[in-house]
Amino acid sequence: MPGSVEAAKTYYQQFRGSPAEEYITARRLEDVAEKFTLGYVGSALTGHEQRARSLVIPYLRPAGGLHGVATIRFRCIADECVRDEAGNYLAPDRKEAHQGHGKYLTLPGDMPRLFNTRALITAAPSIVVTEGEFDAMAWESAGVPAIAYQGTSSWRDHFIPPLLGFGTVFIIADGDKPGMEAAEKLAARLPNAKVIVLGEGHDSNSFLHEHGAAALRERIGLL
The missing domain is CATH 3.40.1360.10 (Dna Topoisomerase Vi A Subunit; Chain: A, domain 2)
Structure with a gap:
């Protein structure tokens, strides 16, 4: 998708020390965060404002290069959706409570793809x-x-x-x-x-x- 490489790079730079890194660590996936160049929407690019404070999952192409990111997906990690009343993360052992919206958002016009x-x-x-x-x-x-x-x-x-x-x-x-x-x-x-x-x-x-x-x-x- 157009703009995916720029978006992936921008949000990757915002991942370390972010709520997204904390969330991934809670899922015990922190050792592959770098491999998958996970990101965080701390400061949103134009058009992504509604996905502020989301985890970003890039879909990487094997060869890399100028078009090495096929697309990105946004994942809601808002506290009210992913934590219990005591402040503990619900996932991966319990179901999260995403009310009125889906957990994921795919870029408009994108097609179904395989990840990794x-x-x-x-x-x-x-x-x-x-x-x-x-x-x-x-x-x-x-x-x-x-x-x-x-x-x-x-x-x-x-x-x-x-x-x-x-x-x-x-x-x-x-x-x-x-x-x-x-x-x-x-x-x-x-x-x-x-x-x-x-x-x-x-x-x-x-x-x-x-x-x-x-x-x-x-x-x-x-x-």
């Missing part, structure tokens, strides 16, 4: 597919290549071919009925797919938060 496409060119026998960027970050934090799609309605047919070269595509089912149904539906379209249920209502980030990286890796047979 760099993982698709990794020389690895397997790859993990998750629903949501934080879950892909959780696997990458554990040293496992992972991509994410933006939601059940955002999957597109052209996402399939790049996955066919892997020996196994681990599709992580979120710990609820819709998550399981979405994972099974996707697995039916991939001959090399294997659905993984983390159990206890966990998604990948909450599992990492509670059990650690080694336990997360073990869920797909890695030591």
Whole structure:
């Protein structure tokens, strides 16, 4: 999307010491914040004023370069939405309370995309597919290549071919009925797919938060 590179650079420079860094640390994803060049809207660029104080998630292209950022997404991290009455962060173990608005905002006119496409060119026998960027970050934090799609309605047919070269595509089912149904539906379209249920209502980030990286890796047979 036009302007994404400038926006990503601007907001990346505002990340350190920001509420976004605190939020990512609470999710135990701080070790990959630099890898994904996460940002924060402290001082908004023109047109982004309504996303002030949001976390920024850039969608990076593997080759980098002048057009190395395909797009950015904004993530609400307002205290009234992400903290409980005692001031503790709700996620990743509890549901956040976003009232009257969605958690994410995609740039107007943008299309559904895969997050972390760099993982698709990794020389690895397997790859993990998750629903949501934080879950892909959780696997990458554990040293496992992972991509994410933006939601059940955002999957597109052209996402399939790049996955066919892997020996196994681990599709992580979120710990609820819709998550399981979405994972099974996707697995039916991939001959090399294997659905993984983390159990206890966990998604990948909450599992990492509670059990650690080694336990997360073990869920797909890695030591």
